[in-house]
Amino acid sequence: MQANLVALPAEExxxxxxxxxxxxxxxxxxxxxxxxxxxxSHAAGSDLRTDIPAYRLWRDGELVERAAPDAxxxxxxxxxxxxxGCSYTFEWALEEAGLQPRHVARGSSVPMYRTNVPLAxxxxxxxxxxxxxxxxxxxxxxxxxxxxxxxxxxxxEPFHWGDAARIGIRDISRPDEGDAVPFEAGEEPVFxxxxxxxxxxxxxxxxxxxxxxEPGHMFVTDRRHEYLQTPPGRRRHLLGAAD
Amino acid sequence: MQANLVALPAEExxxxxxxxxxxxxxxxxxxxxxxxxxxxSHAAGSDLRTDIPAYRLWRDGELVERAAPDAxxxxxxxxxxxxxGCSYTFEWALEEAGLQPRHVARGSSVPMYRTNVPLAxxxxxxxxxxxxxxxxxxxxxxxxxxxxxxxxxxxxEPFHWGDAARIGIRDISRPDEGDAVPFEAGEEPVFxxxxxxxxxxxxxxxxxxxxxxEPGHMFVTDRRHEYLQTPPGRRRHLLGAAD
Numbered sequence: 001m002q003a004n005l006v007a008l009p010a011e012e013x014x015x016x017x018x019x020x021x022x023x024x025x026x027x028x029x030x031x032x033x034x035x036x037x038x039x040x041s042h043a044a045g046s047d048l049r050t051d052i053p054a055y056r057l058w059r060d061g062e063l064v065e066r067a068a069p070d071a072x073x074x075x076x077x078x079x080x081x082x083x084x085g086c087s088y089t090f091e092w093a094l095e096e097a098g099l100q101p102r103h104v105a106r107g108s109s110v111p112m113y114r115t116n117v118p119l120a121x122x123x124x125x126x127x128x129x130x131x132x133x134x135x136x137x138x139x140x141x142x143x144x145x146x147x148x149x150x151x152x153x154x155x156x157e158p159f160h161w162g163d164a165a166r167i168g169i170r171d172i173s174r175p176d177e178g179d180a181v182p183f184e185a186g187e188e189p190v191f192x193x194x195x196x197x198x199x200x201x202x203x204x205x206x207x208x209x210x211x212x213x214e215p216g217h218m219f220v221t222d223r224r225h226e227y228l229q230t231p232p233g234r235r236r237h238l239l240g241a242a243d
Numbered sequence: 244m245q246a247n248l249v250a251l252p253a254e255e256x257x258x259x260x261x262x263x264x265x266x267x268x269x270x271x272x273x274x275x276x277x278x279x280x281x282x283x284s285h286a287a288g289s290d291l292r293t294d295i296p297a298y299r300l301w302r303d304g305e306l307v308e309r310a311a312p313d314a315x316x317x318x319x320x321x322x323x324x325x326x327x328g329c330s331y332t333f334e335w336a337l338e339e340a341g342l343q344p345r346h347v348a349r350g351s352s353v354p355m356y357r358t359n360v361p362l363a364x365x366x367x368x369x370x371x372x373x374x375x376x377x378x379x380x381x382x383x384x385x386x387x388x389x390x391x392x393x394x395x396x397x398x399x400e401p402f403h404w405g406d407a408a409r410i411g412i413r414d415i416s417r418p419d420e421g422d423a424v425p426f427e428a429g430e431e432p433v434f435x436x437x438x439x440x441x442x443x444x445x446x447x448x449x450x451x452x453x454x455x456x457e458p459g460h461m462f463v464t465d466r467r468h469e470y471l472q473t474p475p476g477r478r479r480h481l482l483g484a485a486d
Contacts, residue, residue, distance in 0.1 A: 018392075022268050022399065025363040118360060118410070120268040120402055120436070123392070149261075149366070156265065159363055167361070193363070 001042065001153070001223035003030055003083040004195030005052060007071075007211040010035045013080040015123030019201065020082070022120040026129050026197040028085035028153050030221075036077040042221035048083075049075050054214035058199070061206035067214055074211045084195040086218050087132050089154035092225060093147050094134075101134040102181040109216030110134065111175035112194050116168025117159075119201070127201035131159055131167070131191040133175070135183045144190060151228060161190040177215040244285065244396070244466035246273055246326040247438030248295060250314075250454040251445075253278045256323040258366030262444065263325070265363040269372050269440040271328035271396050279320040285464035291326075292318050297457035301442070304449035310457055317454045327438040329461050330375050332397035335468060336390050337377075344377040345424040352459030353377065354418035355437050359411025360402075362444070370444035374402055374410070374434040376418070378426045387433060394471060404433040420458040 008016060013032070020029040031040055038048040049071045057065035057074045068074070087110070091101055103110045110132045117129040136144050141161055149157040164172050172189055173180050177196055183189075202210040213219065227235055251259060256275070263272040274283060281291040292314045300308035300317045311317070330353070334344055346353045353375045360372040379387050384404055392400040407415050415432055416423050420439055426432075445453040456462065470478055 021395070024267065025265050118403065121400065123400075152264070157364065157366075160361065 001030070001221045001228060002086040002088045002218040003042070003221060004086050004198070005048060005081060005211070005213045005219055006084060006198045007048070007075075007079045007081040008207060009076070009209055010078045010080050012124070012207065015125045016080075016082060016198075018122035019119070019125045019198075020084070022122050023197070025155060025159065026119065026193040027195065028155060030083040030085055030153060033081040035080050038075065038081060040083060040219070040221065042083065042223055043219075044222060046219075048081050048219065052213045052219050053217040056199070056212045056214055058202045058207065058210040058212065060208055061203045071211050076209075079211065083219065084198065085153040085155060086195050087148075087155050087192045088218055089228065090148050090151040093151070094144065097143065097147055099136065099140060099144060099147070103134070103179065106179075106181060108179035108181070110178050111180055112177040112196055112215055113164075113169045113172075113191075114176050114200060119197070125201050125205050125207075127197065127204040129159070129167075130176070130194040130197040130200055132178070132194045133172070133181075133189045133191050135181060135187040136161075136190050137186045138188060141188075141190060148192070153228060155193040155195070158190050159193045162188050164189055164191075167191065244273070244464045244471060245329040245331045245461040246283075246285070246464060247329055247441070248291060248324065248454070248456045248462055249327060249441045250291070250318075250322045250324040251450060252319070252452055253321045253323050255367070255450065258368045259323075259325060259441075261365035262362070262368045262441075263327070265365050266440070268398060268402065269362065269436040270438065271398060273326040273328055273396060276324040278323050281318065281324060283326060283462070283464065285326065285466055286462075287465060289462075291324050291462065295456045295462050296460040299442070299455045299457055301445045301450065301453040301455065303451055304446045314454050319452075322454065326462065327441065328396040328398060329438050330391075330398050330435045331461055332471065333391050333394040336394070337387065340386065340390055342379065342383060342387060342390070346377070346422065349422075349424060351422035351424070353421050354423055355420040355439055355458055356407075356412045356415075356434075357419050357443060362440070368444050368448050368450075370440065370447040372402070372410075373419075373437040373440040373443055375421070375437045376415070376424075376432045376434050378424060378430040379433050380429045381431060384431075384433060391435070396471060398436045398438070401433050402436045405431050407432050407434075410434065
């Protein structure tokens with residue numbers, strides 16, 4: 001199980017928790033840590049300030065630091081860290097079914113796009129949905145949907161497929177984050193909600209201070225596929241007491 | 244607490260349950276009944292086939308019966324009934340704060356509009372958000388947001404306010420359901436997600452058979468304001484064992 005990081009001052013934590021509750025497909029909440037703490041219950045001995053390959057810092061809705069190797073200098077005692085599910089989590093299941101995502105084959109980051117789909121606002125937080133994209137043939141899409149549907153902690157089944165313009169994407173060859181991938185004959189874009197969405201929320205809501213991961217550079221937990229395939233409430237034996 | 248009704252064949256129940264989970268602002272799920280049953284745990288001695296003032300029947304995505312006085316003839320042993328929260332539930336709180344909705348003052352139904360905001364699809368179900376609208380002055384909107392925010396079982400805080408065109412509403416004077424209301428000087432439209440959304444899902448998904456209430460004609464439960472103001476898990480003494 002891989003995760004997106006969003007850490008913001010405690011005074012915004014209630015709004016962010018509500019944003020996740022109102023937008024669970026974009027922001028499936030895996031964990032909310034106590035203020036100032038950085039050890040995830042999903043990974044023994046972890047440190048959210050250093051265990052992610054690259055970090056970003058946002059101030060007043062602007063990206064002021066990117067690709068920082070750690071977040072030690074950014075961390076504050078009043079920060080509340082949230083972990084949000086990531087679609088990288090289900091890619092093994094697509095691969096096992098012979099549906100390897102194009103970007104995996106190429107060794108690049110998944111392409112991500114801002115859309116014109118508004119989130120349900122929560123307190124001072126608002127924004128628009130970000131999606132990741134994987135090309136598939138039309139006759140593969142129902143299988144792709146069925147395979148990813150159970151992964152509710154990793155955005156679940158696709159949000160949209162086919163005409164990218166219908167969700168406000170003008171140029172599929174120019175993703176806003178990650179790397180473009182080529183299409184083969186008969187393929188169309190398949191879009192999943194993406195945990196980079198809170199970074200657009202940081203911008204649109206002009207949040208004073210937010211620490212996030214760099215898109216495509218995830219927090220990798222100890223949770224294995226068995227965990228995600230076990231219903232919540234029956235997972236206690238698998239690792240720690242996160243449930 | 245008031246509720247929207249959606250009853251559909253058991254083979255579509257899993258998809259509808261997932262639609263609610265993925266779109267909890269539009270479809271806050273209050274109850275899912277066992278197949279063929281019609282007594283809600285939210286109202287002692289209730290009968291969902293007769294206790295709503297007016298019903299609709301949809302076949303293959305088309306509205307084939309409207310304003311039916313009961314649903315006895317429509318009910319089938321394989322139907323699963325879902326109750327979805329309704330924004331009428333929080334109007335008393337707006338009234339108590341001196342913010343009576345315009346349509347309440349006029350004794351009419353709240354105006355409702357189809358939008359261009361796509362839902363997160365679930366299995367064979369897809370559609371677009373429906374919203375209800377109440378006019379408020381710009382300086383009242385933050386109070387209106389704060390008052391309705393806690394009512395998560397009744398769509399919570401507004402989805403959008405201000406420019407109706409941004410969510411695809413072309414003519415605010417012509418609602419798709421309910422009655423138009425006039426605006427006074429300085430007022431702008433405030434939109435909440437609406438439990439009529441599943442009726443658009445029935446159309447867009449071409450569902451073979453769906454029984455719903457007539458918009459604005461709600462199932463009124465026994466749950467009182469005290470119930471909604473009590474956190475889930477601490478409500479058991481209030482009525483029955485719905486929690």
